[in-house]
Amino acid sequence: MRSGYVAVIGKANAGKSTLINVLVGEKVAIVSPKPQTTRDRILGVLTREDRQIVFADTPGLYRARNALTDLMMRTTDDTAKDVDAILFVHDGHAGLSDEDIALMKKYCALKLPILIAYTKIDIMPKENIPPDIIRLSEEGVDADVYPVSARKGQNIRRLEDAICALLPEGEKVFKEDIVSDRSEKFMISELMREKILLKYDKEIPHGVAIVVNTFKQKENGVYDINLDIVCEKQNHKAILIGKQGKALKEVAAFARQDMEKFLGAKVFLTVYVKVKEDWRDREGLMREFGYEA
Secondary structure: OEEEEEEEEEEOOOOHHHHHHHHHOOOOOOOOOOOOOOOOOEEEEEEEOOEEEEEEEOOOEOOOOOHHHHHHHHHHHHHHOOOOEEEEEEEHHHOOOHHHHHHHHHHHOOOOOEEEEEEOHHHOOHHHHHHHHHHHHHOOOOOEEEEOEOOOOEOHHHHHHHHHHHOOEOOOOOOOOOOEOOOHHHHHHHHHHHHHHHHOOOOHHHHOEEEEEEEEEOOOOOEEEEEEEEEOOHHHHHHHHOHHHHHHHHHHHHHHHHHHHHHOOOEEEEEEEEEOOOHHHOHHHHHHOOOOO
16 A cells, blocks of 8 residues: 655646546546636545555745735645645647746746656647656656646546656555545635636636635524625726626526535535735735635
């Protein structure tokens, strides 16, 4: 039995959360095409007869613009120092820049076992892959590279086996039926935030926090969920609600469907929008909304 923790690290929108969901076999992290989708470290647990791999999904590497993104970047770096191995996820479809190589070298320098998952090969020319791998070797990136497509499931089991080979022998960290360290209440808030990221454009989704006020299951099996969408500006509130509340009703219905699928039960969802000016730069509010070191 091999068992251990693997930090999953990469630039924003490289496909880290999607890859973890596919490896684990269940949705343990939300996904969207926008940067800053993952804000917290979230553990996804893959258990097989001969292995247990605990993936730590981290916020995408991103230039800090406020106290929240600064905290996110510190979370990523701290996670990388306290694991058995690192899986660096690179968006192959986006090309290979000097910045990408510098980031890979930064984490190689930690002297932990490291692999590179070269993602999104299903939407890029296959002939671009070998030159990128050769360049990484020539630039001194000392890590094996695994071209994969999480969406198509290409080379996923091969990558999993390679990760397992890096881990020490040991007993399971979590029970076999556990796939994440996060609570149902946390996942409900994340599902709501995911739908906001998918529905709204520009800066508004990034300035949103979700506060779950009520999360309980009634005797008839229906979950009663009451939550607040907290934004930073009055005009953002107006956009979130939309004309005659249409936008808010649509995103709430969208989220409720996924909540019911996740919980396996009917959901009665109540949603309000509140404004807390510049909460991403106010440590007290960040802590209140669940974001703290």
